[in-house]
Amino acid sequence: MLSRKQLQRYSRQIMLPQIGEAGQEKLSNARVLMVGLGGLGSPAALYLAAAGVGELHLVDGDKVEISNLQRQVLYKTNHREKDKAQVAAQQLTAANPEIRLHAHCRMADEGWLTDLFSQQSFDLVLDCTDNLDIRHSINRVCRAHKIPVVMASVRGFSGQLVSFDFRTQASPCYACLFPPAVEASDLPEAENCSTVGVIGPALGMMGSAQALEAIKFLVGLPVSSLNRLQLFEAASLEWRALSLAENSTCPVCG
Numbered sequence: 001m002l003s004r005k006q007l008q009r010y011s012r013q014i015m016l017p018q019i020g021e022a023g024q025e026k027l028s029n030a031r032v033l034m035v036g037l038g039g040l041g042s043p044a045a046l047y048l049a050a051a052g053v054g055e056l057h058l059v060d061g062d063k064v065e066i067s068n069l070q071r072q073v074l075y076k077t078n079h080r081e082k083d084k085a086q087v088a089a090q091q092l093t094a095a096n097p098e099i100r101l102h103a104h105c106r107m108a109d110e111g112w113l114t115d116l117f118s119q120q121s122f123d124l125v126l127d128c129t130d131n132l133d134i135r136h137s138i139n140r141v142c143r144a145h146k147i148p149v150v151m152a153s154v155r156g157f158s159g160q161l162v163s164f165d166f167r168t169q170a171s172p173c174y175a176c177l178f179p180p181a182v183e184a185s186d187l188p189e190a191e192n193c194s195t196v197g198v199i200g201p202a203l204g205m206m207g208s209a210q211a212l213e214a215i216k217f218l219v220g221l222p223v224s225s226l227n228r229l230q231l232f233e234a235a236s237l238e239w240r241a242l243s244l245a246e247n248s249t250c251p252v253c254g
């Protein structure tokens with residue numbers, strides 16, 4: 001049962017037939033892990049907290065730098081040199097004191113993720129990192145623990161979004177699409193926002209899209225990025241979608 005306060009706070013989404021009180025209860029009962037609290041994680045976390053996702057775990061090992069503020073909208077100038085996960089938890093608590101927040105001030109390596117998932121169940125993971133090794137770790141660990149994942153990335157003006165539901169037997173995975181070995185040799189070393197640049201609102205679009213897909217997953221609505229690579233071009237404002245199939249030569253699930 002939703003409280004009076006919850007009915008009031010979430011009234012504008014509860015009045016949507018796609019959500020309603022039943023959908024809001026699902027959001028309130030959900031536990032979500034967010035890896036990366038930068039340009040994607042900032043808007044995604046703000047929207048999920050505002051929507052009343054009951055428990056958010058925030059993972060980031062970085063501290064706030066002045067060069068982050070062009071796109072990482074959770075942080076203010078006076079947060080410089082503070083732990084991102086800690087500041088993010090404070091900001092999100094201020095936005096919505098009704099939800100539970102857990103800050104993990106560390107990088108999400110494979111061993112740590114495996115331990116965490118063995119201790120607690122999660123309904124969904126959002127991959128908001130710009131690190132390919134961590135993305136592949138998230139892919140493997142979420143697949144092993146049958147946890148759905150929403151992944152996004154942005155380079156320059158181009159965004160990508162894709163989701164996998166590892167609760168289903170025949171789900172493809174991120175490595176079907178981008179096998180780790182190919183990716184490593186195709187890209188120059190450590191290519192990310194710090195080396196190639198990125199336009200802030202493109203991250204805002206993709207992070208917001210991750211929050212949308214997360215809400216759909218949690219409420220039980222159809223997820224448009226499920227097994228579909230959604231590509232966004234900020235220059236032309238155009239979206240394209242490519243359907244994915246399981247890849248029998250995939251090093252992770254083939």
Ligand SMILES: [Zn+2]
Pocket residue numbers: 172173174175176177247250251252253254
């Ligand atoms: Zn695969």
